[in-house]
Amino acid sequence: MKTIGIVGLGVMGASFAMRCKQLGYIVYGIDIDHETIEYALDHDMIDEGDTKGDGSLWKCDMVLLALYPKQLKSWIEQNQKELKPGTLLLEISGVKSNISKELQNILRPDLELLSIHPMCGRESRGIRFADPKIFENANFIIIPLENNSTKAVVAISAFAKELGCKNIGVLSVEEHDRMIGFLSQLTHVIAVSLMNTHENAHLVEYTGDSFRDLTRIAKINEDMWSELFVLNKEILLDEIDQFMASIQNFRTLLQNEDIDGMKKEFIQSTDRRKKFDQ
Amino acid sequence: MKTIGIVGLGVMGASFAMRCKQLGYIVYGIDIDHETIEYALDHDMIDEGDTKGDGSLWKCDMVLLALYPKQLKSWIEQNQKELKPGTLLLEISGVKSNISKELQNILRPDLELLSIHPMCGRESRGIRFADPKIFENANFIIIPLENNSTKAVVAISAFAKELGCKNIGVLSVEEHDRMIGFLSQLTHVIAVSLMNTHENAHLVEYTGDSFRDLTRIAKINEDMWSELFVLNKEILLDEIDQFMASIQNFRTLLQNEDIDGMKKEFIQSTDRRKKFDQ
Known part of the structure; x- marks a missing residue:
């Protein structure tokens, strides 16, 4: 025993x-x-x-x-x-x-x-x-x-x-914290930032699954996560920067009405996401 | 009949x-x-x-x-x-x-x-x-x-x-397209951009609900969505810009190790998200 x-x-x-x-x-x-x-x-x-x-x-x-x-x-x-x-x-x-x-x-x-x-x-x-x-x-x-x-x-x-x-x-410590920085911490930064983009209470009645899925983890324990973010600061800043470069790239395609460029992004994200289906 | x-x-x-x-x-x-x-x-x-x-x-x-x-x-x-x-x-x-x-x-x-x-x-x-x-x-x-x-x-x-x-x-047309720009189109831009941030197939086995929830809609019909994005281009660009300002704001708090500032963001996102619980 x-x-x-x-x-x-x-x-x-x-x-x-x-x-x-x-x-x-x-x-x-x-x-x-x-x-x-x-x-x-x-x-x-x-x-x-x-x-x-x-x-x-x-x-x-x-x-x-x-x-x-x-x-x-x-x-x-x-x-x-x-x-x-x-x-x-x-x-x-x-x-x-x-x-x-x-x-x-x-x-x-x-x-x-x-x-x-x-x-x-x-x-x-x-x-x-x-x-x-x-x-x-x-x-x-x-x-x-x-x-x-x-x-x-x-x-x-x-x-x-x-x-x-x-x-x-x-x-290893480095592999673990890099994986967590992307899969868990970056996703929480995104959910919180999306929820805080602007006031949105008037949109509740129109909300479908997309928005609910993306913001579920915006409900967050502020004491623990602020501590964890600072402990993994360098990796998380780097993941945020890579994500922002990715969204900026998409923004440019849209600005230029580059339909073919956007379609390539959609096809890549669709292919990659399929691997994550359980 | x-x-x-x-x-x-x-x-x-x-x-x-x-x-x-x-x-x-x-x-x-x-x-x-x-x-x-x-x-x-x-x-x-x-x-x-x-x-x-x-x-x-x-x-x-x-x-x-x-x-x-x-x-x-x-x-x-x-x-x-x-x-x-x-x-x-x-x-x-x-x-x-x-x-x-x-x-x-x-x-x-x-x-x-x-x-x-x-x-x-x-x-x-x-x-x-x-x-x-x-x-x-x-x-x-x-x-x-x-x-x-x-x-x-x-x-x-x-x-x-x-x-x-x-x-x-x-x-009205304006109300509808603004609502769709935020709740639906911006969320799809985020999911696609997150999935395309960098190669990630090696992370499949560690993936939990957070990442799956945020990327579910990264599987997307490229023909229809590229068309819809261009039709709502001005509103969607504005929503992307507001979201990027929000995430940039959070990045600065993290860079400065501003624990109190991050906690305020977490508390706001938690409060706002609760209104969306069904």
Whole structure:
């Protein structure tokens, strides 16, 4: 029977807790908010919980840090003394540049920290939106650094399968953050910018699927995403610039009424998009 | 028992034909392609059909022109002599500037032409994708000009209800094309430009809902959309410029690591988007 500590019972941490309980893990929950702990205990999401962790961390084989990226360093500095040697720490932040390596530098040498990215976030935040089913068929990416052990990578790959994830991939920090910069962060910048282009409440009654699809992710957790954008700033600026060059190119074709040029763009986008059909 | 002629049995025309048959109309189908007529007859989409229309147009109370915008003028010039006085013509092109008024100028004075926009297009083209259910709960917009009769507007409003449409609105040409420029055309420009930002086939396995949602409409009929974009060029260029200013504004906030500024954008987009939830 494995014992897992989950630090931060927001929507992701609490979803992990519920799923691990289903799988038979002993789950310790740690959250600075007393009411969150009460809620987790009342809903049988965790076996034990407290606001500090000094009573339970030493019992854990594995500790999942489901915190905002900027909280990770101070949490490790203050709490790693409680962990038993060999404990595997996991962090799940949405980008890894400016995070993983800095954390390795302050980590006790007898502990291991592995970066993962379960790609199954939710628009809403907080324990009330937790759901053990979010892992089902999700993508799960492991982003190891040089000092990570093969043993840890193999164990977490098995853990991801246990959770129910489908595609389990291994990427470098650079590959991961470039992929996230395009597929996730750029799409959120576009959705937010489209929603903010101009006032539009009077258009609600005419709206069809196109506009709804393109702006669904304009509902966004402002605290987390502003932090993640800054952490991945250079890549995201570059992706924004490439997108703006693409739309500027299309604008020029339209300005010149270049029908053939526009058709080429449409044919290319149609061909490329077909590859993404599930 | 009403008699309707449908000119052009593409995905829209044939969907109208099927729905009108369900409602008990006598439906004459006209298409330049002989095989399309055969297909429509074989599948009981129309009562009679031919490639010219000189045998059936005189019998119609109403004629729906489901043609590409640029085909409308020459069709009217060549065929209106066949129509009986008082026939109501409908045209369904996706934008109305540079279309409706020009057509009125060549129309026989004893005929009436009313512009409508049933907002229920399909990604795929051709009679094989026709579906009588596309009108169910769709938005239906009537775009009358000054010389249109109240009688025709009322009759077509009732027709739209019969089809199964939910929101039946009346807009001016300018209001309609501005709305379409933002909600439909700009969103397609964005989806196509995002898909064409750079090569991305290697990212398929990591793709989640965000990217799929934003690029679904990047699969696009290149012939029709390039035509519609040029017809609404001035408005669409203006909407693209406003969107690019919005994304440039966000880029500057990110460049400056202006967390508070980004949060304001996120909060505004979240608030605005909530109004669009169904």
